[in-house]
Amino acid sequence: MANSLVVRFSGEQGQGVQSVAAITAQYFAGRGYGVLAVNDYASRIAGGYSYSQIRVSTGPARSVTKGADIAFAISPAGIASDLDTLQKGTALFAEAAKVKAEHRPAVINVPLSELLDAQERRGINTFYVGMLLALTNQPLDPLVEMLEKRFGKKGGDVVAANVVIARKGYDFAKPMTDLHQDLDVPREVLPTVVKTGSQAIALGAIAAGVTFHAGYPMAPSTAVMNTLAGLSKRYGIVVEQAEDEIAAINLAIGASSAGARAMTATSGGGLALMSEAISLAGVAETPLVIVNVQRPGPATGLPTKTAQGDLHMVQYIGHGEFTRAILTPGNAAEAFVAGQKAFYLAEKYQIPVFILSDQHLGDSLWSSDPWKVHPEYQERFLKLESTSAEPAVYPRYSLQEGCISPRAIPGFTNDLTLTDSHTHDEFGHITEDPVLSAAMVHKLIDKRGLVASDMSLPERFAVEDSTTVLVSFGSCRGVVRDACEALRATGLSVGHVHFSEVYPLPEVAVREALGEARLITIECNATGQFARLLRGEYGVKADEHVLKYNGRPFYVDELTAELRGRLTP
Amino acid sequence: MANSLVVRFSGEQGQGVQSVAAITAQYFAGRGYGVLAVNDYASRIAGGYSYSQIRVSTGPARSVTKGADIAFAISPAGIASDLDTLQKGTALFAEAAKVKAEHRPAVINVPLSELLDAQERRGINTFYVGMLLALTNQPLDPLVEMLEKRFGKKGGDVVAANVVIARKGYDFAKPMTDLHQDLDVPREVLPTVVKTGSQAIALGAIAAGVTFHAGYPMAPSTAVMNTLAGLSKRYGIVVEQAEDEIAAINLAIGASSAGARAMTATSGGGLALMSEAISLAGVAETPLVIVNVQRPGPATGLPTKTAQGDLHMVQYIGHGEFTRAILTPGNAAEAFVAGQKAFYLAEKYQIPVFILSDQHLGDSLWSSDPWKVHPEYQERFLKLESTSAEPAVYPRYSLQEGCISPRAIPGFTNDLTLTDSHTHDEFGHITEDPVLSAAMVHKLIDKRGLVASDMSLPERFAVEDSTTVLVSFGSCRGVVRDACEALRATGLSVGHVHFSEVYPLPEVAVREALGEARLITIECNATGQFARLLRGEYGVKADEHVLKYNGRPFYVDELTAELRGRLTP
Amino acid sequence: MKDLGSVTWCPGCGNFPIIKTAEAVLAEDLALSPRDYIVVGGIGQAAKLPHYMTACNGFSGLHGRALPSATGIKLANHKLEVLVFSGDGDLLAEGGNHFLHAVRRNVGINLFLHDNQVYGLTKGQASPTAWQGMTTTINYGGVTSTPLDAMQLALAAGAKFAARTTMADMGHMREMMVEAISYDGFSLVQILQTCPSFNKLRNIKWYRENTSLLPESHDETDRDAALRAAFDPAIKLGIFYRVPGVPYEKSHPVLQSGETLVQRGLDFKFTNEDLPDLL
């Protein structure tokens, strides 16, 4: 009996690896397990080698291992790649007859050609799910229900055929008792949400009232736009595929300046193209939410892989100086909150707000406790009363009330609104006056302190009693926590501080949160950007750095081993 | 008798303020004085208020004051603006009859309408220069020679007319002995170069062998392209006005990849647009020189004013991680060297190199000791021998020789060259392999140490014996040094460390250079970017910051006063 | 227009008649309140219009990006009349891509393209509409690229309303502006403009002598005729092409209802009870 397992499905792009992983995740989440499905796929439409790694756990599922406990190869062509990453002892199922002779000893034969007829062989994935349930001692009925929901529209025949296939798989594996890896039963079955990080951000935006999204397709960010587009009619959102990223962000800035809650989403290179416009949002004080789903760079890099390599870019993107906020959610639940809070911060402070996601967070399916809507994040902070009886230009950039000026919307009141990209006077008109220019610079940068007071401080786990503290941000949250717990379980004195919001934070509070212990930062990039942020912005110098930069997320076994090496002399 | 004076010419855009400043600067430089002419002009073609502030000094001229000793108003409309910035006691010359009644008492009348006929009145500027020579006890003859050179092409009449005007000015001011401000005679008259920073960068690039420049007009950077264009035929340079900045930099990258020494120049917003392509230059390992002549942002900001507000952007521009170098010349002489060295670093390390200038450095005229060509910076570091007898793709990104791979040029050898934007293998082909990807990331970031060893350490002035050290970079060089000397002259214990190259430097050496004294950073931006660079990159925390961000450079009187306040308890 | 003291155009600039005519069209011919419209510009001399109108809603954005910003504004609040005034450099060099795509997207905005063949604000470089041979500080040897013509491009990109005029004929310009703003959908008015500081050749006189009205017989609804006129080396003025179409905001599933996104946003409520439906 185990309280946690990692399952792999591998195959070619187009063979449904990701959808079988989704079904599996949904199934186990429905049974009360924590699930996390991590997708590693090639940048191509068909062929190649992709796989999904699914953690199923009686507790929260926060990370996956490099290898797996049970693996199913949909395409026998990928066995060599599977064997590259799987540890010895994995139960690797494949159709042996189709596997290269040299690899045959490594696989457990599933004679699919014999077990399924030609028609049924299109349902290999379902067959494997059936097998998995038998291997882990799970009931088949809930899967049947899922198949009914999924294929119901296609008619009873299709459902029945799929159920037959699933049952065949189940029956095939049931007798293989020496291969069974029974899972503990979770203590209670709670309602749960299973979504990818990108879906969560989009849904959060909807819950915050987004009405306008403009974007340009780019892996791995496109899922954000797709999710919004799919729900656009129901929620009254205009989702526009722009001609390029520069158009996308200027569309969003235009829409926001006119009063819509507007956003854009992109990945590294697309964000780089948006640099100038982000500076416009800064000086024009136009609220804007920008999602960057990071992939490894530089330039085209690894389009479908993961990295945390754009932190510095987001910190300093755009010319000149202005205030921004950076949210770095660590899982889907946090991403849903970030999707809401980003709009709140953007509108309250009239600034650009970044949600810094990555392919690992964005493409993985995460189960979470039920989500909550934050109605307080829906506040608009608008000036909806006319200042004067007749239409007249009003001081959009008034310096009267500190650095946040009342924001009117063109056409909605008599206040004519001039949104401007230059250094301007209070009315938005170009000025070159030295005193006024300096005052306007202040207006922009003094927001920093205000925003900082609205940001969440890092989460601290077992910090007080630990001599070493692991420090992470963004999508490393789960894997670092799991590694920390594993290390503690073997008696090591180690805690964890995680930042789901990184900038701007109050300097003193950050220092206090990190304490006096030896600090090890853990990031998915090559130059330790988060460590440099901590040092440059908050004056905290980390002692050591664990960095990974091959396009893959940290695996918990690998990270734990690395840290154990550093913690035991 | 003074060893230094500041002279102002003010007028409308289009009235020749900058050209009269240039003549004046040339004149005094030719007489052995150090000169610095700082231009403050409006973003318009005609009208408005602009002025040039010229320091003339028996020693090096490194800074100007806010006010002036002698001022000439070409357009009486600007008197109010003049009075805003001039201290009491300035000899401000203008035609009183044309000045508003309230300002008349403040000006010394020059009855131009009486002194000059209608035709001559187009030469007011020349008249004023004549006056200046009389006021400062300088000979008229050298000016006559200059006028001959300048107007010679237009014919003897034009020359003669201008000489008459100059002499009229001279004769007019000669009798005003109580207004004379005699200048000491410089010890010796050395040959000298008088150029703006932007000219110096362009000329440096030519001395380094640039053959390709693509750009898009943008103040204040356009002068770099104009200088190159003016000399393009003579030096065999293709200077292309691109359709936008993105085209400009991709043109330059293409040209460089094919073997040309290529560059681009722009200002803040234009650079922001180039972000993605800079990342391409990084991963493709294509040498590239990028000049950013900073102006205040964000967005359109103050197009013709100055700032050091893009340091962070340049440090981290582009998505993903790769090595870059940042040169921050402090005057024209250094700009000429930077224009050469940038190409050397770019080609030797196959990286993007930034020259971070600003409107103050770029538009001011600086006199310098004779410049020197650095032939060592002309080295090409190319692979010009074929690897094989027949055309074959060669490992452009070979990992054999550390992080710098031999660079062949397409078409010049049998080595077929694949320049690539993805994470690639040694031949430039797309790879998603985890081990190879990580190795390629290393290749890019390991260059940092190599580049650092080729960078110049900061210049240290009077550091050893000082309890306080002023720290500056870029165009603040001269004014901080002047302030430092002024403070020392009054017995204060203060030194100066100046960075003309800021990144990447060896961390330990930077720490040593800065020593243990109390550090005050001085920058033209609002958030202390250089201080943050020192902290984040080199672990040095400055104690205090003097920041200016109204679009104007530091004035030496203002800076000295500010520092004196901080240094005297 | 604001008083001259706050306007930084050169004396005699071709932008003066344009702004004056635009103000007359909006206030007098169309009797619009400044509340009802917004003036959008990129960066350039022409693009300073929102700053120089007596009083208007305005958006003064980035060089080259007037059209995307204007499009975003219109989609957020399609009850606003959205007018874009910007230069040939702004719209056809830095913003050339957006020009093509704004035309094909057919969002109901009105584009007034100030065609002076130069970059005025940056001191006289050639714009994409410069003639071959024009010499500048960068093009010593003269421009060699083929000039772009906004009319030709707009027709190629699928424009449904495209007119050409010149500020050298204020009456005609006024008429074209009225027609363009009255048209339901994206409209282009290419305004041939003088720049006395940097374009000495094409002064008022030149435009008067080198342009002529489209013949009476010109059929505005005939695309082939429009193309022929657009590619005619003789410079014609008038409405080259005008056919009805359904603008984006009237065909979009979300905007069809007539409610603006801004209004929707103001009315927005979402609670935990709405969540199950979202998930």
Add this chain to the structure above:
Amino acid sequence: MKDLGSVTWCPGCGNFPIIKTAEAVLAEDLALSPRDYIVVGGIGQAAKLPHYMTACNGFSGLHGRALPSATGIKLANHKLEVLVFSGDGDLLAEGGNHFLHAVRRNVGINLFLHDNQVYGLTKGQASPTAWQGMTTTINYGGVTSTPLDAMQLALAAGAKFAARTTMADMGHMREMMVEAISYDGFSLVQILQTCPSFNKLRNIKWYRENTSLLPESHDETDRDAALRAAFDPAIKLGIFYRVPGVPYEKSHPVLQSGETLVQRGLDFKFTNEDLPDLL
């Protein structure tokens, strides 16, 4: 072409006939050595061509930026034959501005535009050439924008060589490629291409049935005829327009001499003695 194992296009992709034909044209019809040319792509499925050619000089740049990079390469070394292969999204969406300006600049590069009406690599979104009504994951209700046509745009931007073909007719495509590369100046070949993964409608059969050759009588040097054919709703194939012109590199004062910038750079020497002349 490389062996199939290292090519990531989908089985049956329309890019296969294109790459094969290109290789045949270069090696057989034009008998070029791989030393003599360079293949440039942006990002997209089509743009992977430099990676999949058996052996070539290549430049695989940024999405949308194939043309500026190629132009830079050609200006640095105009002795290289510079061939650009890229997609309709790359060249007309992200790179739309560069398309217009590359055409008008007339640098001697050869552009092969793979027109499959979709973004293949990013999974089937509509490209700017998509027909109205195409539904995608983003455009549920169907594309509403007017499609762009590269031929129409190129002619509007002043193209001097513009041809259209389809990979559904490999013989014709081969002929067009030969003519384009042989032309002295910028040349466009618009290649109508299948994408079996995302464009189910326009398969080989569709192209065969819905395209036809320009009539024998078509006069390649008549711009009006070219325009008429380009704007004809019936899809024509062939050389729409071909007139001689002086390419940029032959008229540029610096390049006219025939010496390349690269060579100039290799021969470069500059010492203190040259300095006075520079200052």
